[in-house]
Amino acid sequence: RATPSCALAAGSAWARADALSDLKTQGANLSAPSRVGGIAFAYAAALKTLPEPEGKDEIEAWLLARAKQTMAFFDTEAPPRASQNNLRAWAGLAVTRVGLVLDNPALIDWGAATASLVACTAETDGSLPNEMWRGKLALHYQLHAVAPLVVSAALLREDRPELLAACDRAIPRIVRFTLDGLEDPSAVVAITGEKQTVGGPRKAREFELAWLPAYLTLDPDPKIADQAATVKELGNSKLGGDQRLLWPAATPDDPVDG
Secondary structure (H helix, E strand, C coil): CCCHHHHHHHHHHHHHCCCCCCCCCHHHHHHHHHHHHHHHHHHHHHHHHCCCCCCHHHHHHHHHHHHHHHHHHHHHCCCCCCCCCHHHHHHHHHHHHHHHHHCCHHHHHHHHHHHHHHHCCCCCCCCCHHHHCCHHHHHHHHHHHHHHHHHHHHHCCCCCHHHHHHHHHHHHHHHHHHHHHHHCCHHHHHHHCCCCCCECCECCCHHHHCCHHHHHHHCCCHHHHHHHHCCCCCEEHHHCEEHHHHCCCCCCCCCCCC
């Protein structure tokens, strides 16, 4: 595991280089935010041990610039589907994590609005139409969208507690559709008309389920807790590493450290 000083040194290097500031292609602008989010998670964790590190101002200025860049792209240039699908959700998570570490209300507002925007596209059954069009990869991408939605809601539990209830509890519906699909993808097959690349005997990879501990802080469903317990490694670098450490078992009344 990386030490806080190591994480801060890496963050300083990215900031000094002004990394990811000159994104010339649509693909780069769509994919970079999740990487920025991962760096912001690492930085936030390091600050708990070293609250006033060398290079703090430089790192935070870089994170703020990347968050503003992300917001501008998704608000004005992202393609229609990407402005409402998993890519937008990952962008929202990155901006949320940066907003919380910088205590920046404008960023927090945008992150919360993004999570709500994407979640509220869900159909009644919890399927996400902006992922269901992908044919055999529909469930794969639905699963990819769940992670940033859930972790955003968990991070914002104190600042925006209404997010989980938005659009008739869209996020819980999305979670249940996804987990049900991983057990039996027939509902997704019925929507897409194609056999899925994940679900049933085709198990999800462990990092794709790393959001489960965060979700259990919002909804301590025993069935979901049992599912999480069967996964050996619930880690994802884009979500800040080992999620069992970041989101220990909790009930909805326990405080969440944002």
